[in-house]
Ligand SMILES: Cc1cc2nc3c(=O)[nH]c(=O)nc-3n(C[C@H](O)[C@H](O)[C@H](O)COP(=O)(O)OP(=O)(O)OC[C@H]3O[C@@H](n4cnc5c(N)ncnc54)[C@H](O)[C@@H]3O)c2cc1C
Protein backbone atom coordinates (compact mmCIF):
# COMPACT_ATOMS: atom_id res chain seq x y z
CA UNK A 1 0.00 0.00 0.00
CA UNK A 2 1.20 3.52 -0.85
CA UNK A 3 2.07 5.27 2.45
CA UNK A 4 0.07 8.35 3.42
CA UNK A 5 2.50 11.15 4.21
CA UNK A 6 -0.02 13.73 5.35
CA UNK A 7 0.20 15.15 8.87
CA UNK A 8 -1.86 17.51 11.01
CA UNK A 9 -0.37 20.56 12.71
CA UNK A 10 -3.34 21.53 14.87
CA UNK A 11 -6.14 22.13 12.40
CA UNK A 12 -3.65 22.65 9.59
CA UNK A 13 -3.27 19.64 7.30
CA UNK A 14 0.00 19.24 5.38
CA UNK A 15 0.16 16.89 2.39
CA UNK A 16 3.53 15.69 3.63
CA UNK A 17 5.74 16.51 6.62
CA UNK A 18 8.43 18.47 4.74
CA UNK A 19 8.34 22.27 4.94
CA UNK A 20 10.92 24.77 3.73
CA UNK A 21 12.20 27.17 6.38
CA UNK A 22 11.69 30.89 6.79
CA UNK A 23 14.41 33.04 5.24
CA UNK A 24 15.71 30.11 3.21
CA UNK A 25 13.11 30.05 0.46
CA UNK A 26 12.16 33.69 -0.10
CA UNK A 27 8.48 33.94 -1.03
CA UNK A 28 8.48 30.66 -2.95
CA UNK A 29 8.66 32.09 -6.48
CA UNK A 30 12.45 32.38 -6.28
CA UNK A 31 12.64 28.58 -6.58
CA UNK A 32 9.70 28.05 -8.97
CA UNK A 33 11.94 27.47 -12.01
CA UNK A 34 14.04 24.89 -10.17
CA UNK A 35 11.50 22.66 -8.44
CA UNK A 36 7.81 21.79 -8.53
CA UNK A 37 6.58 23.80 -5.53
CA UNK A 38 3.41 21.71 -5.28
CA UNK A 39 5.51 18.76 -4.09
CA UNK A 40 6.43 20.48 -0.83
CA UNK A 41 4.45 20.00 2.36
CA UNK A 42 4.50 23.75 2.76
CA UNK A 43 6.49 26.94 2.41
CA UNK A 44 7.31 29.21 5.33
CA UNK A 45 7.85 32.74 4.04
CA UNK A 46 10.67 35.15 4.86
CA UNK A 47 10.03 36.96 8.16
CA UNK A 48 7.58 39.87 7.93
CA UNK A 49 7.71 42.92 10.21
CA UNK A 50 5.24 45.78 10.57
CA UNK A 51 7.56 48.36 9.00
CA UNK A 52 10.10 47.88 6.25
CA UNK A 53 13.52 46.76 7.51
CA UNK A 54 16.63 47.44 5.46
CA UNK A 55 18.58 44.75 7.29
CA UNK A 56 22.23 44.72 8.32
CA UNK A 57 25.14 46.05 6.25
CA UNK A 58 27.14 43.45 4.29
CA UNK A 59 28.92 41.11 4.65
CA UNK A 60 25.87 39.29 5.96
CA UNK A 61 26.88 35.68 5.44
CA UNK A 62 30.00 33.61 5.81
CA UNK A 63 30.63 29.92 5.51
CA UNK A 64 32.00 28.06 8.56
CA UNK A 65 32.83 24.38 9.11
CA UNK A 66 29.85 22.42 7.74
CA UNK A 67 27.62 25.41 8.24
CA UNK A 68 27.09 29.10 7.69
CA UNK A 69 26.59 32.22 9.76
CA UNK A 70 24.00 34.77 8.71
CA UNK A 71 23.15 38.23 9.98
CA UNK A 72 20.55 39.33 7.46
CA UNK A 73 18.80 41.44 10.08
CA UNK A 74 15.31 40.57 8.88
CA UNK A 75 15.44 42.64 5.70
CA UNK A 76 11.89 42.77 4.39
CA UNK A 77 9.51 45.20 2.71
CA UNK A 78 7.17 45.52 5.70
CA UNK A 79 3.58 44.38 6.09
CA UNK A 80 1.75 46.80 3.80
CA UNK A 81 4.02 46.26 0.80
CA UNK A 82 3.96 42.52 1.47
CA UNK A 83 0.16 42.58 1.26
CA UNK A 84 0.27 44.54 -1.99
CA UNK A 85 3.22 42.97 -3.78
CA UNK A 86 3.71 39.42 -2.52
CA UNK A 87 0.39 38.16 -1.16
CA UNK A 88 -1.37 38.15 -4.58
CA UNK A 89 1.31 35.78 -5.94
CA UNK A 90 0.94 33.29 -3.09
CA UNK A 91 -2.51 31.91 -3.84
CA UNK A 92 -1.11 30.55 -7.13
CA UNK A 93 1.33 28.30 -5.28
CA UNK A 94 -0.39 24.93 -4.85
CA UNK A 95 0.81 24.12 -1.34
CA UNK A 96 0.39 25.30 2.22
CA UNK A 97 1.77 28.79 2.86
CA UNK A 98 2.84 29.87 6.33
CA UNK A 99 3.76 33.49 7.09
CA UNK A 100 6.61 34.07 9.55
CA UNK A 101 6.07 37.19 11.66
CA UNK A 102 8.33 39.21 13.92
CA UNK A 103 7.62 42.30 16.03
CA UNK A 104 9.23 44.67 18.48
CA UNK A 105 6.32 44.49 20.94
CA UNK A 106 3.59 41.90 21.62
CA UNK A 107 1.08 44.39 20.20
CA UNK A 108 3.05 44.61 16.98
CA UNK A 109 2.97 40.83 16.58
CA UNK A 110 -0.78 40.93 17.13
CA UNK A 111 -1.26 43.69 14.57
CA UNK A 112 0.61 41.77 11.89
CA UNK A 113 -1.32 38.59 12.76
CA UNK A 114 -4.65 40.40 12.49
CA UNK A 115 -3.74 41.88 9.10
CA UNK A 116 -2.69 38.49 7.75
CA UNK A 117 -5.88 36.76 8.92
CA UNK A 118 -8.67 35.91 6.49
CA UNK A 119 -6.36 36.58 3.57
CA UNK A 120 -6.38 34.17 0.70
CA UNK A 121 -2.90 32.71 0.35
CA UNK A 122 -1.97 32.51 4.06
CA UNK A 123 -2.80 29.23 5.80
CA UNK A 124 -1.01 29.61 9.13
CA UNK A 125 1.38 31.84 11.06
CA UNK A 126 4.79 31.11 12.48
CA UNK A 127 5.61 33.47 15.33
CA UNK A 128 9.32 34.20 15.26
CA UNK A 129 10.46 34.86 18.85
CA UNK A 130 13.93 33.68 17.95
CA UNK A 131 15.62 35.95 15.39
CA UNK A 132 19.15 36.53 16.73
CA UNK A 133 19.99 39.38 14.34
CA UNK A 134 17.75 42.25 15.45
CA UNK A 135 18.29 44.55 18.40
CA UNK A 136 14.64 44.81 19.51
CA UNK A 137 12.17 41.94 19.77
CA UNK A 138 12.94 38.64 18.06
CA UNK A 139 15.10 36.42 20.23
CA UNK A 140 14.70 38.68 23.28
CA UNK A 141 11.10 37.47 23.55
CA UNK A 142 12.01 33.84 23.01
CA UNK A 143 14.58 33.93 25.80
CA UNK A 144 11.96 34.79 28.42
CA UNK A 145 9.04 32.60 29.51
CA UNK A 146 6.73 35.44 30.42
CA UNK A 147 7.42 37.43 27.27
CA UNK A 148 6.95 34.35 25.10
CA UNK A 149 3.59 33.75 26.77
CA UNK A 150 2.65 37.40 26.32
CA UNK A 151 3.47 37.48 22.59
CA UNK A 152 1.69 34.21 21.82
CA UNK A 153 -1.30 35.12 23.93
CA UNK A 154 -1.76 38.50 22.21
CA UNK A 155 -1.45 36.89 18.77
CA UNK A 156 -3.89 34.13 19.79
CA UNK A 157 -6.49 36.78 20.58
CA UNK A 158 -5.88 38.49 17.24
CA UNK A 159 -6.35 35.55 14.88
CA UNK A 160 -7.93 32.15 14.41
CA UNK A 161 -5.16 31.01 12.06
CA UNK A 162 -3.13 27.99 13.24
CA UNK A 163 -0.18 29.30 15.27
CA UNK A 164 3.31 27.84 15.21
CA UNK A 165 5.80 29.33 17.67
CA UNK A 166 9.43 29.22 16.57
CA UNK A 167 11.88 28.96 19.45
CA UNK A 168 15.48 29.96 19.88
CA UNK A 169 18.12 27.46 21.00
CA UNK A 170 20.03 30.30 22.69
CA UNK A 171 18.50 29.60 26.13
CA UNK A 172 19.50 27.58 29.19
CA UNK A 173 16.36 25.45 29.23
CA UNK A 174 14.03 25.40 26.25
CA UNK A 175 11.29 23.25 27.79
CA UNK A 176 9.64 25.89 30.03
CA UNK A 177 9.68 28.33 27.13
CA UNK A 178 8.00 25.78 24.87
CA UNK A 179 5.40 25.23 27.60
CA UNK A 180 4.84 28.99 27.91
CA UNK A 181 4.17 29.12 24.17
CA UNK A 182 1.64 26.29 24.48
CA UNK A 183 -0.01 28.00 27.46
CA UNK A 184 -0.23 31.17 25.38
CA UNK A 185 -2.19 29.30 22.72
CA UNK A 186 0.35 27.80 20.31
CA UNK A 187 -0.95 25.01 18.07
CA UNK A 188 2.59 23.83 17.37
CA UNK A 189 6.20 24.52 18.27
CA UNK A 190 9.01 24.77 15.74
CA UNK A 191 12.68 24.61 16.62
CA UNK A 192 15.51 25.33 16.39
CA UNK A 193 16.24 28.74 14.94
CA UNK A 194 19.94 29.49 14.44
CA UNK A 195 22.60 29.32 17.17
CA UNK A 196 24.37 32.57 17.94
CA UNK A 197 27.97 32.47 16.75
CA UNK A 198 30.81 34.36 15.13
CA UNK A 199 33.85 33.98 12.88
CA UNK A 200 37.00 36.05 12.37
CA UNK A 201 39.24 36.77 9.41
CA UNK A 202 42.76 36.50 10.78
CA UNK A 203 44.24 38.44 7.84
CA UNK A 204 42.14 41.56 8.33
CA UNK A 205 41.90 40.79 12.09
CA UNK A 206 38.21 41.62 11.94
CA UNK A 207 34.93 39.71 12.34
CA UNK A 208 33.74 38.18 9.04
CA UNK A 209 30.25 39.65 9.50
CA UNK A 210 29.62 43.39 9.77
CA UNK A 211 27.14 42.59 12.54
CA UNK A 212 30.01 40.75 14.34
CA UNK A 213 27.69 37.91 15.42
CA UNK A 214 25.29 35.86 13.34
CA UNK A 215 23.10 32.79 13.43
CA UNK A 216 24.72 29.44 12.73
CA UNK A 217 22.79 27.00 10.53
CA UNK A 218 23.47 23.93 8.43
CA UNK A 219 24.70 20.40 9.19
CA UNK A 220 26.98 21.67 11.99
CA UNK A 221 23.96 22.34 14.24
CA UNK A 222 22.00 19.12 13.70
CA UNK A 223 23.06 17.28 16.88
CA UNK A 224 22.11 20.29 19.02
CA UNK A 225 18.80 20.68 17.22
CA UNK A 226 17.96 17.01 17.57
CA UNK A 227 18.61 17.00 21.31
CA UNK A 228 16.41 20.08 21.82
CA UNK A 229 13.61 18.75 19.62
CA UNK A 230 13.59 15.52 21.63
CA UNK A 231 13.44 17.43 24.92
CA UNK A 232 10.48 19.50 23.73
CA UNK A 233 8.67 16.51 22.16
CA UNK A 234 8.84 14.62 25.45
CA UNK A 235 7.27 17.47 27.33
CA UNK A 236 4.68 19.31 25.26
CA UNK A 237 1.40 17.92 23.95
CA UNK A 238 1.25 19.93 20.70
CA UNK A 239 2.94 18.88 17.42
CA UNK A 240 6.58 19.83 16.99
CA UNK A 241 8.26 20.90 13.74
CA UNK A 242 11.91 19.88 13.87
CA UNK A 243 14.67 21.72 12.08
CA UNK A 244 18.34 22.57 12.21
CA UNK A 245 20.89 21.14 9.82
CA UNK A 246 18.66 18.74 7.91
CA UNK A 247 20.37 17.97 4.58
CA UNK A 248 19.05 14.50 3.69
CA UNK A 249 16.05 12.24 4.24
CA UNK A 250 18.11 10.31 6.77
CA UNK A 251 18.59 13.50 8.79
CA UNK A 252 14.88 14.23 8.66
CA UNK A 253 14.07 10.72 9.92
CA UNK A 254 16.13 11.29 13.04
CA UNK A 255 13.87 14.24 13.87
CA UNK A 256 10.73 12.23 13.11
CA UNK A 257 12.01 9.36 15.26
CA UNK A 258 12.39 11.55 18.35
CA UNK A 259 8.82 12.74 17.92
CA UNK A 260 8.70 15.64 15.49
CA UNK A 261 5.47 15.68 13.48
CA UNK A 262 7.06 17.55 10.58
CA UNK A 263 10.46 18.84 9.57
CA UNK A 264 11.70 22.06 8.08
CA UNK A 265 14.52 22.45 5.54
CA UNK A 266 16.59 25.63 5.65
CA UNK A 267 20.20 25.94 4.58
CA UNK A 268 19.95 22.73 2.51
CA UNK A 269 17.88 24.64 -0.09
CA UNK A 270 20.90 26.84 -0.85
CA UNK A 271 23.09 23.80 -1.36
CA UNK A 272 20.55 21.81 -3.34
CA UNK A 273 17.23 23.41 -4.30
CA UNK A 274 15.85 19.89 -4.79
CA UNK A 275 16.63 18.92 -1.17
CA UNK A 276 13.04 19.21 0.07
CA UNK A 277 11.61 17.15 -2.78
CA UNK A 278 14.33 14.49 -2.44
CA UNK A 279 13.71 14.26 1.32
CA UNK A 280 9.99 13.63 0.73
CA UNK A 281 10.89 10.78 -1.67
CA UNK A 282 13.34 9.37 0.87
CA UNK A 283 10.75 9.33 3.65
CA UNK A 284 8.25 7.64 1.33
CA UNK A 285 10.73 4.91 0.37
CA UNK A 286 11.69 4.33 4.00
CA UNK A 287 8.03 3.84 4.91
CA UNK A 288 7.40 1.53 1.96
CA UNK A 289 10.35 -0.66 2.88
CA UNK A 290 9.05 -1.00 6.41
CA UNK A 291 5.45 -1.39 5.28
CA UNK A 292 4.41 1.71 7.21
CA UNK A 293 1.20 3.32 5.98
CA UNK A 294 0.95 6.51 8.03
CA UNK A 295 3.38 9.05 9.43
CA UNK A 296 2.53 8.31 13.07
CA UNK A 297 4.22 4.91 12.76
CA UNK A 298 7.69 6.40 12.29
CA UNK A 299 8.07 7.78 15.81
CA UNK A 300 10.19 5.49 17.97
CA UNK B 301 17.55 28.96 -14.93
CA UNK B 302 18.14 25.25 -14.58
CA UNK B 303 19.98 22.89 -12.23
CA UNK B 304 21.89 20.18 -14.04
CA UNK B 305 24.87 17.89 -13.89
CA UNK B 306 27.46 19.15 -16.38
CA UNK B 307 30.36 17.07 -17.58
CA UNK B 308 33.76 18.74 -17.72
CA UNK B 309 34.73 18.65 -21.40
CA UNK B 310 38.04 20.50 -21.18
CA UNK B 311 40.36 21.65 -18.45
CA UNK B 312 43.28 24.01 -18.93
CA UNK B 313 45.70 25.62 -16.50
CA UNK B 314 45.80 29.01 -18.20
CA UNK B 315 48.32 30.47 -15.74
CA UNK B 316 49.65 29.71 -12.30
CA UNK B 317 46.58 29.02 -10.08
CA UNK B 318 44.19 29.97 -12.90
CA UNK B 319 42.04 27.31 -14.55
CA UNK B 320 39.56 27.20 -17.37
CA UNK B 321 36.85 24.54 -17.46
CA UNK B 322 34.57 23.88 -20.43
CA UNK B 323 31.25 22.41 -19.29
CA UNK B 324 28.75 20.39 -21.26
CA UNK B 325 25.63 22.47 -20.62
CA UNK B 326 23.74 23.43 -23.78
CA UNK B 327 20.58 24.01 -21.74
CA UNK B 328 22.40 26.75 -19.86
CA UNK B 329 24.33 28.26 -22.75
CA UNK B 330 21.23 28.68 -24.92
CA UNK B 331 19.88 31.29 -22.49
CA UNK B 332 23.17 32.72 -21.23
CA UNK B 333 24.32 36.33 -21.61
CA UNK B 334 27.72 37.86 -20.88
CA UNK B 335 27.88 38.96 -17.23
CA UNK B 336 25.65 36.18 -15.93
CA UNK B 337 27.01 33.46 -13.67
CA UNK B 338 26.61 29.83 -12.68
CA UNK B 339 26.37 28.55 -9.11
CA UNK B 340 28.59 25.50 -8.71
CA UNK B 341 28.40 22.70 -6.12
CA UNK B 342 32.00 21.67 -5.90
CA UNK B 343 31.65 18.61 -3.65
CA UNK B 344 28.84 16.49 -2.29
CA UNK B 345 30.55 16.67 1.12
CA UNK B 346 29.83 19.45 3.61
CA UNK B 347 33.19 21.24 3.22
CA UNK B 348 32.74 23.54 1.46
CA UNK B 349 29.02 23.41 2.04
CA UNK B 350 27.69 26.23 -0.11
CA UNK B 351 27.83 26.61 -3.86
CA UNK B 352 30.42 28.93 -5.37
CA UNK B 353 29.50 31.53 -8.02
CA UNK B 354 31.55 31.82 -11.24
CA UNK B 355 30.98 34.14 -14.15
CA UNK B 356 30.24 32.69 -17.52
CA UNK B 357 33.52 33.10 -19.37
CA UNK B 358 32.49 31.83 -22.81
CA UNK B 359 29.19 30.86 -24.34
CA UNK B 360 28.91 28.36 -27.21
CA UNK B 361 26.39 25.86 -28.48
CA UNK B 362 27.77 22.91 -26.50
CA UNK B 363 27.87 24.76 -23.21
CA UNK B 364 29.76 27.33 -21.23
CA UNK B 365 33.24 27.90 -19.89
CA UNK B 366 34.32 29.22 -16.52
CA UNK B 367 37.69 30.70 -15.66
CA UNK B 368 38.76 30.87 -12.04
CA UNK B 369 41.60 31.65 -9.70
CA UNK B 370 42.39 29.42 -6.74
CA UNK B 371 41.80 31.45 -3.57
CA UNK B 372 40.50 28.98 -0.98
CA UNK B 373 39.09 25.54 -0.21
CA UNK B 374 36.41 25.50 -2.87
CA UNK B 375 38.47 26.75 -5.77
CA UNK B 376 41.34 24.43 -4.76
CA UNK B 377 39.00 21.42 -4.93
CA UNK B 378 37.58 22.65 -8.22
CA UNK B 379 41.09 22.85 -9.65
CA UNK B 380 41.54 19.14 -8.84
CA UNK B 381 38.59 18.08 -11.02
CA UNK B 382 39.32 16.14 -14.19
CA UNK B 383 37.89 16.01 -17.67
CA UNK B 384 34.88 13.68 -17.53
CA UNK B 385 33.93 14.59 -13.94
CA UNK B 386 30.42 15.94 -13.41
CA UNK B 387 29.59 19.25 -11.70
CA UNK B 388 26.18 20.13 -10.25
CA UNK B 389 25.53 23.65 -11.54
CA UNK B 390 22.65 26.12 -11.57
CA UNK B 391 22.44 28.79 -14.24
CA UNK B 392 22.37 31.06 -16.03
CA UNK B 393 21.83 33.38 -13.06
CA UNK B 394 21.61 37.12 -12.54
CA UNK B 395 21.48 40.15 -14.82
CA UNK B 396 24.37 40.44 -17.22
CA UNK B 397 25.80 43.36 -19.20
CA UNK B 398 23.50 45.39 -21.38
CA UNK B 399 25.58 45.41 -24.54
CA UNK B 400 25.37 48.78 -26.28
CA UNK B 401 25.70 47.99 -29.95
CA UNK B 402 25.46 51.49 -31.38
CA UNK B 403 28.80 52.93 -30.28
CA UNK B 404 32.13 53.01 -32.10
CA UNK B 405 34.31 51.77 -29.29
CA UNK B 406 33.54 49.83 -26.12
CA UNK B 407 36.12 49.91 -23.33
CA UNK B 408 36.41 46.84 -21.14
CA UNK B 409 38.47 47.20 -17.97
CA UNK B 410 39.52 44.07 -16.10
CA UNK B 411 41.38 43.55 -12.85
CA UNK B 412 43.00 40.11 -12.57
CA UNK B 413 40.49 37.30 -13.00
CA UNK B 414 37.89 39.98 -13.78
CA UNK B 415 38.79 39.14 -17.37
CA UNK B 416 36.53 36.07 -17.00
CA UNK B 417 33.12 37.66 -17.71
CA UNK B 418 34.54 40.46 -19.89
CA UNK B 419 35.85 37.88 -22.34
CA UNK B 420 32.31 36.71 -23.10
CA UNK B 421 31.26 40.34 -23.45
CA UNK B 422 34.16 41.09 -25.80
CA UNK B 423 33.22 38.14 -28.00
CA UNK B 424 29.66 39.46 -28.19
CA UNK B 425 30.52 43.15 -28.72
CA UNK B 426 33.19 42.66 -31.37
CA UNK B 427 30.45 41.57 -33.75
CA UNK B 428 29.15 45.16 -33.72
CA UNK B 429 31.83 47.51 -32.50
CA UNK B 430 35.50 48.02 -31.87
CA UNK B 431 36.47 46.58 -28.51
CA UNK B 432 39.32 47.87 -26.38
CA UNK B 433 40.40 45.77 -23.41
CA UNK B 434 42.48 47.16 -20.55
CA UNK B 435 43.82 44.57 -18.13
CA UNK B 436 45.61 45.10 -14.85
CA UNK B 437 47.21 42.73 -12.38
CA UNK B 438 49.88 42.63 -9.67
CA UNK B 439 52.38 40.95 -11.94
CA UNK B 440 52.61 39.43 -15.42
CA UNK B 441 51.55 35.90 -14.35
CA UNK B 442 48.17 37.36 -13.38
CA UNK B 443 47.53 38.73 -16.88
CA UNK B 444 45.40 36.05 -18.52
CA UNK B 445 43.69 35.53 -21.88
CA UNK B 446 46.00 38.02 -23.60
CA UNK B 447 46.78 35.98 -26.74
CA UNK B 448 43.22 34.77 -27.07
CA UNK B 449 41.85 38.30 -26.98
CA UNK B 450 44.39 39.50 -29.51
CA UNK B 451 43.53 36.57 -31.76
CA UNK B 452 39.94 37.83 -31.74
CA UNK B 453 41.21 41.16 -33.07
CA UNK B 454 40.69 42.97 -29.81
CA UNK B 455 43.13 45.70 -28.88
CA UNK B 456 44.56 44.90 -25.47
CA UNK B 457 46.64 47.07 -23.17
CA UNK B 458 48.23 45.81 -20.01
CA UNK B 459 49.26 47.32 -16.69
CA UNK B 460 51.09 45.56 -13.85
CA UNK B 461 51.86 46.89 -10.38
CA UNK B 462 55.51 45.83 -10.77
CA UNK B 463 55.87 46.74 -14.43
CA UNK B 464 56.70 43.15 -15.42
CA UNK B 465 54.32 43.42 -18.38
CA UNK B 466 52.83 46.49 -20.07
CA UNK B 467 52.97 49.78 -18.23
CA UNK B 468 53.87 50.00 -14.55
CA UNK B 469 50.61 51.01 -12.92
CA UNK B 470 46.99 49.95 -12.68
CA UNK B 471 44.24 49.31 -15.22
CA UNK B 472 42.48 52.56 -14.45
CA UNK B 473 45.66 54.49 -15.41
CA UNK B 474 45.30 52.95 -18.86
CA UNK B 475 41.69 54.04 -18.94
CA UNK B 476 42.46 57.67 -18.14
CA UNK B 477 45.20 57.75 -20.78
CA UNK B 478 42.81 56.32 -23.31
CA UNK B 479 39.91 58.65 -22.53
CA UNK B 480 42.09 61.80 -22.59
CA UNK B 481 43.07 61.08 -26.17
CA UNK B 482 39.84 59.43 -27.35
CA UNK B 483 38.32 61.00 -30.44
CA UNK B 484 34.71 60.66 -29.31
CA UNK B 485 33.28 61.38 -25.85
CA UNK B 486 31.08 59.24 -23.60
CA UNK B 487 32.42 55.88 -24.69
CA UNK B 488 30.72 53.05 -22.79
CA UNK B 489 32.82 51.38 -20.12
CA UNK B 490 32.40 47.89 -18.74
CA UNK B 491 34.36 46.71 -15.69
CA UNK B 492 35.05 43.72 -13.51
CA UNK B 493 37.68 43.35 -10.81
CA UNK B 494 38.44 44.13 -7.18
CA UNK B 495 36.27 46.72 -5.41
CA UNK B 496 38.94 49.47 -5.08
CA UNK B 497 39.55 49.28 -8.82
CA UNK B 498 35.85 49.43 -9.61
CA UNK B 499 35.44 52.45 -7.37
CA UNK B 500 38.16 54.39 -9.25
CA UNK B 501 36.69 53.16 -12.51
CA UNK B 502 33.28 54.57 -11.71
CA UNK B 503 34.79 57.91 -10.68
CA UNK B 504 36.65 58.19 -13.98
CA UNK B 505 33.52 57.21 -15.90
CA UNK B 506 31.58 59.96 -14.17
CA UNK B 507 34.30 62.50 -14.95
CA UNK B 508 34.11 61.67 -18.66
CA UNK B 509 30.30 61.22 -18.63
CA UNK B 510 30.72 57.68 -19.84
CA UNK B 511 27.99 55.14 -19.17
CA UNK B 512 29.60 52.51 -16.95
CA UNK B 513 28.45 49.01 -16.04
CA UNK B 514 30.34 46.97 -13.51
CA UNK B 515 30.11 43.44 -12.25
CA UNK B 516 30.19 43.06 -8.46
CA UNK B 517 31.02 40.17 -6.16
CA UNK B 518 29.58 39.21 -2.79
CA UNK B 519 29.45 36.17 -0.56
CA UNK B 520 26.48 34.15 -1.76
CA UNK B 521 24.34 31.39 -0.36
CA UNK B 522 21.27 30.75 -2.55
CA UNK B 523 22.24 32.62 -5.74
CA UNK B 524 18.56 33.00 -6.66
CA UNK B 525 17.42 35.95 -4.54
CA UNK B 526 15.96 34.02 -1.61
CA UNK B 527 18.41 34.48 1.28
CA UNK B 528 19.29 38.21 1.07
CA UNK B 529 22.86 37.35 1.95
CA UNK B 530 24.61 38.95 -1.02
CA UNK B 531 23.44 42.57 -0.84
CA UNK B 532 25.26 45.76 -1.80
CA UNK B 533 24.35 49.31 -0.85
CA UNK B 534 22.70 51.20 -3.69
CA UNK B 535 21.27 54.68 -4.21
CA UNK B 536 17.52 54.91 -3.71
CA UNK B 537 16.07 58.33 -4.39
CA UNK B 538 12.60 57.32 -3.16
CA UNK B 539 13.68 56.18 0.27
CA UNK B 540 14.05 58.71 3.12
CA UNK B 541 17.49 57.27 3.88
CA UNK B 542 18.43 57.50 0.18
CA UNK B 543 19.76 53.96 0.07
CA UNK B 544 18.59 50.41 -0.32
CA UNK B 545 20.26 47.03 -0.31
CA UNK B 546 20.13 45.16 -3.62
CA UNK B 547 20.97 41.52 -4.21
CA UNK B 548 24.07 40.88 -6.28
CA UNK B 549 22.70 37.50 -7.39
CA UNK B 550 19.45 38.63 -9.01
CA UNK B 551 19.51 42.45 -9.22
CA UNK B 552 23.15 42.16 -10.42
CA UNK B 553 25.88 41.04 -10.60
CA UNK B 554 26.13 43.79 -13.25
CA UNK B 555 25.02 47.21 -12.04
CA UNK B 556 25.10 50.76 -13.38
CA UNK B 557 28.14 52.26 -11.60
CA UNK B 558 26.14 55.42 -10.75
CA UNK B 559 23.76 53.37 -8.60
CA UNK B 560 26.39 52.06 -6.23
CA UNK B 561 27.06 53.70 -2.86
CA UNK B 562 30.78 53.19 -2.40
CA UNK B 563 32.17 52.79 1.10
C1 LIG C 1 28.81 36.75 -9.38
C2 LIG C 1 30.20 36.26 -9.10
C3 LIG C 1 31.01 35.84 -10.14
C4 LIG C 1 32.31 35.36 -9.89
N1 LIG C 1 33.06 34.96 -10.94
C5 LIG C 1 34.31 34.49 -10.73
C6 LIG C 1 35.11 34.07 -11.83
O1 LIG C 1 34.68 34.08 -12.97
N2 LIG C 1 36.35 33.61 -11.56
C7 LIG C 1 36.85 33.56 -10.29
O2 LIG C 1 37.98 33.13 -10.10
N3 LIG C 1 36.11 33.97 -9.24
C8 LIG C 1 34.85 34.43 -9.43
N4 LIG C 1 34.09 34.84 -8.35
C9 LIG C 1 34.67 34.71 -7.02
C10 LIG C 1 34.53 33.27 -6.54
O3 LIG C 1 33.17 32.96 -6.35
C11 LIG C 1 35.29 33.08 -5.23
O4 LIG C 1 36.65 33.25 -5.46
C12 LIG C 1 35.05 31.70 -4.64
O5 LIG C 1 33.73 31.61 -4.17
C13 LIG C 1 36.00 31.42 -3.51
O6 LIG C 1 35.70 30.13 -2.99
P1 LIG C 1 36.77 29.34 -2.13
O7 LIG C 1 36.05 28.27 -1.42
O8 LIG C 1 37.94 28.94 -2.95
O9 LIG C 1 37.30 30.44 -1.14
P2 LIG C 1 36.90 30.61 0.39
O10 LIG C 1 37.58 29.52 1.16
O11 LIG C 1 35.44 30.79 0.51
O12 LIG C 1 37.63 31.97 0.66
C14 LIG C 1 39.05 32.08 0.59
C15 LIG C 1 39.44 33.51 0.51
O13 LIG C 1 38.93 34.08 -0.68
C16 LIG C 1 38.14 35.20 -0.40
N5 LIG C 1 36.95 35.22 -1.23
C17 LIG C 1 35.88 34.39 -1.12
N6 LIG C 1 34.93 34.72 -1.99
C18 LIG C 1 35.41 35.78 -2.66
C19 LIG C 1 34.88 36.60 -3.67
N7 LIG C 1 33.63 36.44 -4.14
N8 LIG C 1 35.65 37.61 -4.14
C20 LIG C 1 36.88 37.82 -3.64
N9 LIG C 1 37.42 37.08 -2.68
C21 LIG C 1 36.71 36.10 -2.20
C22 LIG C 1 37.72 35.04 1.04
O14 LIG C 1 37.47 36.28 1.66
C23 LIG C 1 38.88 34.34 1.65
O15 LIG C 1 39.87 35.25 2.04
C24 LIG C 1 32.81 35.32 -8.57
C25 LIG C 1 32.01 35.75 -7.52
C26 LIG C 1 30.73 36.22 -7.76
C27 LIG C 1 29.89 36.68 -6.62
Ligand SMILES: Cc1cc2nc3c(=O)[nH]c(=O)nc-3n(C[C@H](O)[C@H](O)[C@H](O)COP(=O)(O)O)c2cc1C
Nearest residue numbers: 021022023047070128193217218244245246266267
Ligand atom coordinates in the same frame (compact mmCIF):
# COMPACT_ATOMS: atom_id res chain seq x y z
C1 LIG D 1 19.88 33.24 5.53
C2 LIG D 1 18.90 32.83 6.59
C3 LIG D 1 17.78 33.63 6.87
C4 LIG D 1 16.86 33.27 7.85
N1 LIG D 1 15.77 34.06 8.08
C5 LIG D 1 14.84 33.68 9.01
C6 LIG D 1 13.66 34.47 9.24
O1 LIG D 1 13.41 35.49 8.60
N2 LIG D 1 12.77 34.04 10.18
C7 LIG D 1 12.99 32.88 10.90
O2 LIG D 1 12.16 32.52 11.74
N3 LIG D 1 14.08 32.12 10.69
C8 LIG D 1 15.01 32.49 9.77
N4 LIG D 1 16.13 31.69 9.55
C9 LIG D 1 16.31 30.44 10.32
C10 LIG D 1 15.85 29.24 9.50
O3 LIG D 1 14.47 29.32 9.20
C11 LIG D 1 16.13 27.92 10.23
O4 LIG D 1 15.35 27.87 11.39
C12 LIG D 1 17.58 27.74 10.62
O5 LIG D 1 18.41 28.15 9.56
C13 LIG D 1 17.95 26.31 11.01
O6 LIG D 1 17.70 25.37 9.99
P1 LIG D 1 18.78 24.89 8.90
O7 LIG D 1 20.01 24.45 9.63
O8 LIG D 1 18.11 23.80 8.15
O9 LIG D 1 19.06 26.08 8.06
C14 LIG D 1 17.06 32.06 8.57
C15 LIG D 1 18.17 31.25 8.29
C16 LIG D 1 19.09 31.62 7.31
C17 LIG D 1 20.26 30.71 7.04
Ligand code: FES
Nearest residue numbers: 523525528530549
Ligand atom coordinates in the same frame (compact mmCIF):
# COMPACT_ATOMS: atom_id res chain seq x y z
S1 FES E 1 22.77 34.80 -2.68
FE1 FES E 1 20.87 34.56 -1.71
S2 FES E 1 19.90 36.45 -2.21
FE2 FES E 1 21.73 36.54 -3.33
